[in-house]
Amino acid sequence: MKIANIETPVLVVDRPAFEENLRIMDGLLSKSPMTLYPHYKSNKCLEIVRRQLAHGAGGITCAKVSEAEDLVAGGVRTVVLANQVVQPEKIARLMALAGKVDLTVCVDDAANVAALARAAAAADVRLKVLVEFEVGLNRCGVATADEVIALVQAVARCPHLAFDGIQAYAGQLSHETDAAVRRTAVLETERRVRELKAAVEAAGFPCRHIAGGSTGTVADKPADTPYTQLQAGSYVFMDSTYAELALPFRPSLYLLTRVLSVRPGRVILDGGVKSFTMDQHAPVLPDLPGVRFELNEEHTILFSPGREMRLNDLVRLIPGHCCTTVNGHDRLLVVEGDAVVDEWRITSRGRAQ
Numbered sequence: 001m002k003i004a005n006i007e008t009p010v011l012v013v014d015r016p017a018f019e020e021n022l023r024i025m026d027g028l029l030s031k032s033p034m035t036l037y038p039h040y041k042s043n044k045c046l047e048i049v050r051r052q053l054a055h056g057a058g059g060i061t062c063a064k065v066s067e068a069e070d071l072v073a074g075g076v077r078t079v080v081l082a083n084q085v086v087q088p089e090k091i092a093r094l095m096a097l098a099g100k101v102d103l104t105v106c107v108d109d110a111a112n113v114a115a116l117a118r119a120a121a122a123a124d125v126r127l128k129v130l131v132e133f134e135v136g137l138n139r140c141g142v143a144t145a146d147e148v149i150a151l152v153q154a155v156a157r158c159p160h161l162a163f164d165g166i167q168a169y170a171g172q173l174s175h176e177t178d179a180a181v182r183r184t185a186v187l188e189t190e191r192r193v194r195e196l197k198a199a200v201e202a203a204g205f206p207c208r209h210i211a212g213g214s215t216g217t218v219a220d221k222p223a224d225t226p227y228t229q230l231q232a233g234s235y236v237f238m239d240s241t242y243a244e245l246a247l248p249f250r251p252s253l254y255l256l257t258r259v260l261s262v263r264p265g266r267v268i269l270d271g272g273v274k275s276f277t278m279d280q281h282a283p284v285l286p287d288l289p290g291v292r293f294e295l296n297e298e299h300t301i302l303f304s305p306g307r308e309m310r311l312n313d314l315v316r317l318i319p320g321h322c323c324t325t326v327n328g329h330d331r332l333l334v335v336e337g338d339a340v341v342d343e344w345r346i347t348s349r350g351r352a353q
């Protein structure tokens with residue numbers, strides 16, 4: 001099929017740019033102690049996961065039990081759930097997965113450690129645990145080495161839990177546009193994490209893994225980083241928020257829209273905020289730089305686009321935030337030049353539990 005015949009609005013992936021992003025990440029990690037555990041939240045698509053694993057990913061990171069279930073059903077053997085799982089019903093589902101694959105979960109609470117230990121013992125499974133350390137995002141995680149060590153000791157007392165290391169995701173740095181500020185802050189996080197690792201190991205607990213990192217900070221990591229698992233996700237697609245950072249990755253994800261109406265002084269496209277999200281940034285129109293636009297639910301209104309546009313002309317939008325945009329679509333059409341070369345189902349669309 002030709003792009004001209006695609007029904008719009010639709011999310012498309014530019015295959016050459018997508019594949020180049022995989023290779024760029026390979027290059028960034030080639031001399032690094034980090035192994036990529038790409039975050040599933042950014043694509044929710046098993047077709048992409050398979051390609052990431054073929055490029056050497058050590059496992060897949062996800063945020064939800066339902067995502068982990070889809071990954072395991074899709075054949076992924078190593079899954080890191082970089083989040084807390086506290087609801088008893090979800091803990092039961094976690095144990096069903098722990099019996100099948102190499103599964104890791106995060107903790108930041110002693111009562112949760114006890115609940116996981118009881119469930120793992122009852123199911124007779126072994127669950128790996130990362131203790132989450134708070135490094136400035138103000139989300140989950142304990143704040144001091146003493147609190148981390150107390151949780152590590154609690155994990156170590158449970159025969160069905162295995163302490164595997166530290167989760168330390170400094171997400172507040174990912175979109176820092178000042179490269180010098182970002183790098184300084186990344187190095188400060190590295191210093192704190194290195195210090196924590198030394199304290200935990202001095203207490204008698206080897207940290208096999210330090211997990212975290214993002215698309216925005218991977219290039220700032222020093223060669224001797226203490227991190228071992230890189231959880232970047234957006235790098236495969238990029239978006240208009242990350243475009244502000246001058247990172248080495250290329251945009252590969254577009255919302256393809258069509259001209260629906262041409263009125264004096266304005267042109268209306270057939271896709272709006274029901275086709276992409278606005279939680280981080282407005283979309284960017286790479287083919288119409290500088291053109292002012294307004295967004296409605298099902299329409300984008302271009303004002304004085306500066307060139308003649310006709311009904312059915314195609315217009316590309318780069319979504320503001322790839323991860324949340326993908327979650328609103330059923331499929332990705334893979335394109336190369338003017339041809340549609342593949343179609344990938346967004347396996348875990350809407351999987352929020």
Ligand SMILES: Cc1ncc(COP(=O)(O)O)c(C=O)c1O
Nearest residue numbers: 082169213214215231232233234
């Ligand atoms: C736990 C965790 N790791 C890593 C990331 C990095 O993702 P990205 O590379 O898409 O910025 C995120 C983003 O939300 C995250 O929550």
